[in-house]
Amino acid sequence: xxxxxxxxxxxxxxxxxxxxxxxxxxxxxxxxxxxxxxxxxxxxxxxxxxxxxxxxxxxxxxxxxxxxxxxxxxxxxxxxxxxxxxxxxxxxxxxxxxxxxxxxxxxxxxxxxxxxxxxxxxxxxxxxxxxxxxxxxxxxxxxxxxxxxxxxxxxxxxxxxxxxxxxxxxxxxxxxxxxxxxxxxxxxxxxxxxxxxxxxxxxxxxxxxxxxxxxxxxxxxxxxxxxxxxxxxxxxxxxxxxxxxxxxxxxxxxxxxxxxxxxxxxxxxxxxxxxxxxxxxxxxxxxxxxxxxxxxxxxxxxxxxxxxxxxxxxxxxxxxxxxxxxxxxxxxxxxxxxxxxxxxxxxxxxxxxxxxxxxxxxxxxxxxxxxxxxxxxxxxxxxxxxxxxxxxxxxxxxxxxxxxxxxxxxxxxxxxxxxxxxxxxxxxxxxxxxxxxxxxxxxxxxxxxxxxxxxxxxxxxxxxxxxxxxx
Numbered sequence: 001x002x003x004x005x006x007x008x009x010x011x012x013x014x015x016x017x018x019x020x021x022x023x024x025x026x027x028x029x030x031x032x033x034x035x036x037x038x039x040x041x042x043x044x045x046x047x048x049x050x051x052x053x054x055x056x057x058x059x060x061x062x063x064x065x066x067x068x069x070x071x072x073x074x075x076x077x078x079x080x081x082x083x084x085x086x087x088x089x090x091x092x093x094x095x096x097x098x099x100x101x102x103x104x105x106x107x108x109x110x111x112x113x114x115x116x117x118x119x120x121x122x123x124x125x126x127x128x129x130x131x132x133x134x135x136x137x138x139x140x141x142x143x144x145x146x147x148x149x150x151x152x153x154x155x156x157x158x159x160x161x162x163x164x165x166x167x168x169x170x171x172x173x174x175x176x177x178x179x180x181x182x183x184x185x186x187x188x189x190x191x192x193x194x195x196x197x198x199x200x201x202x203x204x205x206x207x208x209x210x211x212x213x214x215x216x217x218x219x220x221x222x223x224x225x226x227x228x229x230x231x232x233x234x235x236x237x238x239x240x241x242x243x244x245x246x247x248x249x250x251x252x253x254x255x256x257x258x259x260x261x262x263x264x265x266x267x268x269x270x271x272x273x274x275x276x277x278x279x280x281x282x283x284x285x286x287x288x289x290x291x292x293x294x295x296x297x298x299x300x301x302x303x304x305x306x307x308x309x310x311x312x313x314x315x316x317x318x319x320x321x322x323x324x325x326x327x328x329x330x331x332x333x334x335x336x337x338x339x340x341x342x343x344x345x346x347x348x349x350x351x352x353x354x355x356x357x358x359x360x361x362x363x364x365x366x367x368x369x370x371x372x373x374x375x376x377x378x379x380x381x382x383x384x385x386x387x388x389x390x391x392x393x394x395x396x397x398x399x400x401x402x403x404x405x406x407x408x409x410x411x412x413x414x415x416x417x418x419x420x421x422x423x424x425x426x427x428x429x430x431x432x433x434x435x436x437x438x439x440x441x442x443x444x445x446x447x448x449x450x451x452x453x454x455x456x457x458x459x460x461x462x463x464x465x466x467x468x469x470x471x
Contacts, residue, residue, distance in 0.1 A: 025046045026046070039092040040081060043080050044078070047077055051078050052080070052307075055105055057231055062097060062101065126173050127180045129191075131167070131239075132239045132240070138390075141381035150190055151174070152174070154396060155173055156398065158394065159393065161390070161393065169235055237305060238308055241305070246347075246350040272357070273352065275288065275291075277345045279339075286330075288329040289327070290352060291325070294324055295360075299318055302355060312331060367404070368403075370405075372401055377403070389411060394407050
């Protein structure tokens with residue numbers, strides 16, 4: 001008679017037992033029932049460095065607006081609640097978007113997160129260049145011209161200008177092969193040439209001891225995979241911070257002149273951020289209060305800056321109402337100590353104000369869609385420069401054979417541009433596809449017509465562009 005063999009029993013659910021006992025490392029709940037006018041995103045997770053920034057980045061990368069939020073990360077556990085809306089101010093009803101949020105924040109069963117939502121610059125097919133410099137009229141145009149002269153194709157580029165400081169992240173490829181540039185000698189030559197362009201000044205200026213020293217840095221030219229995991233906008237914030245754009249230049253006029261009223265007739269002072277710092281001695285926190293005009297990505301800008309300055313956010317609350325955003329952050333140093341000196345508090349205030357103002361473009365937005373070619377961006381920016389327009393922000397991308405260029409422009413002298421006049425000029429610029437947008441308000445300007453004509457400006461170069469920018 002054969003002996004009965006007994007094998008050990010393995011519960012098929014055994015491998016999920018730790019998760020069922022202790023809970024997953026990150027739980028994401030998306031609720032469309034609790035609030036009448038917004039979707040509620042709840043995140044419970046094991047606390048780790050930068051998790052708040054990751055969550056906020058996912059939300060902003062999906063172009064969702066945060067109307068209310070509560071964050072707490074004491075005792076090793078991170079909990080937050082965000083009330084969000086889509087671009088049209090409605091709840092999130094698209095299941096694809098809901099799934100994207102859960103996947104991007106929640107990750108897999110073992111708590112590993114999916115790759116961060118990021119732009120297509122995460123590709124390894126391009127070479128990344130990072131630049132910071134003291135800005136001057138036409139500098140972005142000079143950079144694009146220099147890259148064209150060195151037979152570099154600009155696949156994507158993003159540039160910010162604020163307080164006479166320029167930061168730029170560009171992704172390039174070889175003009176002939178459209179492949180990454182690996183030759184060390186050529187990379188060194190590109191970097192040297194760009195440094196010469198960035199350091200060039202049309203006329204020598206006297207700089208007193210109170211003025212920000214000129215700082216020019218060109219990042220090592222490396223494969224774009226080195227910056228692929230870093231959000232491009234966060235990198236721009238870091239570059240602007242290293243360029244000390246929070247220091248207002250005194251002896252040199254800014255390329256971004258300010259005036260009492262913006263192009264919509266709004267009081268500029270009403271758009272400035274108001275930042276204050278209090279102390280919570282009982283709990284050992286420093287409390288940062290921010291009040292500013294509500295806009296897209298404003299929470300990302302402040303959270304990004306605080307974290308990149310080396311502070312840990314333990315608690316936070318965010319509320320948006322009547323066109324204003326109110327934020328409160330309870331922070332400490334990484335060693336657990338609060339802000340200790342008035343100089344440190346003053347620096348935090350200046351850096352947060354700068355981070356918020358970097359996106360506030362008081363000029364107008366010009367969008368061009370054209371067939372891509374090497375040198376196209378250089379030609380377009382040269383036209384803008386020759387007609388007295390300063391680029392305060394630029395977002396350049398390519399989609400197949402098309403080049404999508406978006407420029408935020410302002411007259412160098414600070415004069416107003418009549419938006420109604422520009423709208424009428426669009427019809428005279430065929431066959432170039434051009435859109436002029438006013439992101440802040442659809443209300444037209446009441447100022448007199450400005451001296452320059454976008455129609456004349458483009459007509460003078462139409463013959464040069466016509467063969468390459470036909471749609």
